[in-house]
Amino acid sequence: MLKQGFKAVKRNGGSPGIDGITTGDFGARLEEEIALLKAELESWSYTPQPVRRVEIPKPGGKGVRLLGVPCVRDRVVQAVLVILLEPIFDPGFSGHSYGFRPGKSQRQAVESARRIVTSGKEYIVDIDLSKFFDRISHDRLIERMKTKVEDKRILRLVGLTLRSGVMTNGSILPTMEGTTQGSPLSPLLSNIVLDELDKELEKRGLEFCRFADDCNIFTGSAKASERVMRKVTTFIERRLKLIVNQEKSKVARSENVKFLGMTIIDGTIAISAVSMTRAMDKVKELTPRRTHLPIEQSIGQINRWYRGWSEYYSMTQYPSQLAAIEAHIRRRLRARLVSQMKRPRTVVSKLMDKGVSRRLAYSTAYSNRRSWAMSHSPGVERAYPNIWFANNGLFIRSLSRLPHWKSVSCWIKIS
DSSP: OHHHHHHHHHHHOOOOOTTOOOHHHHHHTHHHHHHHHHHHHHTTOOOOOOEEEEEEEOGGGOOEEEEEEOOHHHHHHHHHHHHHHHHHHGGGSOTTBOTTOTTOOHHHHHHHHHHHHHTTOOEEEEEEBTTHHHHOOHHHHHHHHHTTOOOHHHHHHHHHHHTSOEEETTEEEOOSSOOOTTSTTHHHHHHHHHHHHHHHHHHTTOEEEEETTEEEEEESSHHHHHHHHHHHHHHHHHTSOOOBOTTTOEEEEGGGOOBTTEEEETTEEEEOHHHHHHHHHHHHHHSOSSOOSOHHHHHHHHHHHHHHHHHHHTTOSOHHHHHHHHHHHHHHHHHHHHHHHOSHHHHHHHHHHTTOOHHHHHHHHTSOOOHHHHTTSHHHHHHSOHHHHHHTTOOOOOGGGSSSOOOOOSOOOOO
């Protein structure tokens, strides 16, 4: 099972922990490492090392998200614990829970939210848990696990993992509460903690969707939503000993709430305005005006990001949203091409080489407009049409394959 755990760790990749050992290093001496881990676990001498602290900036510059990177050997042990514990706990989890579960996905969560809104429950209680992973009570978690796990050796391993500590700036800090974001075991442990919330919501007959600590509860009126917000907040803070972020939590109609980067408008799924803005900012970051990178290399960088981004957000039912991102990418690239031409006569020469008439090339080059304004001019767009970028490798998601397309403005205001 340790070997099976290593396969899962290797598949997920990740950087090394505080010991600097990579998955490649571990795999190179796999038999030796596995034998050592086996002996330590059997003799109860296994002790996980502190995790390496990593700070990831939050979108919009609003603080940082604290992640932890366990050593590879500890990730292997945690992966085995997941293999052992998931079949015990997952079958009892709520059908409304979609995060980090086999056979469940973000798409399913968003589609479930759409169905609930379409049924008439258009008001949403959007609950945000403040520093959820950092505030999980170790004692309450172990007590919850004891109801289904009798083997004290397994519970001891989980406890050791939770209390392994964190290394930051060369110092080791104890972890008296919380579970490490970034470790293989944390997603399962978080679901065990929040399953208590799921069961309470089901007991109250409420419709909800939860993905990890992102939870939306659906009601038929604003008044009912306000009441649910008060009662559920009280339950979370008194019973679960967690904290609801009052600034980020809110009650609103579905079109004013984002869930997993999406929002529900008139019974259809759309990319939220926040996600669209972040995507536009990412395009700007990937296509700086002044760069020495060849256009082919820039296209490669854009493709690596946009393939993954558009694959997830292709669940939108509004084609103009992905089209807007793709148009912005092309315009940023056109602006760079014009900027690299520098002189008006070079612009004339390049445009005419691309089949633009002499008159249009001159009127474009000597229009006294800067590269950004010129990038949207007929002359530049005719010289570098959409097909030119496609032929040069720019990835464009096929809109025709996306289901249930609607035509609407891509900008959706989320209050």
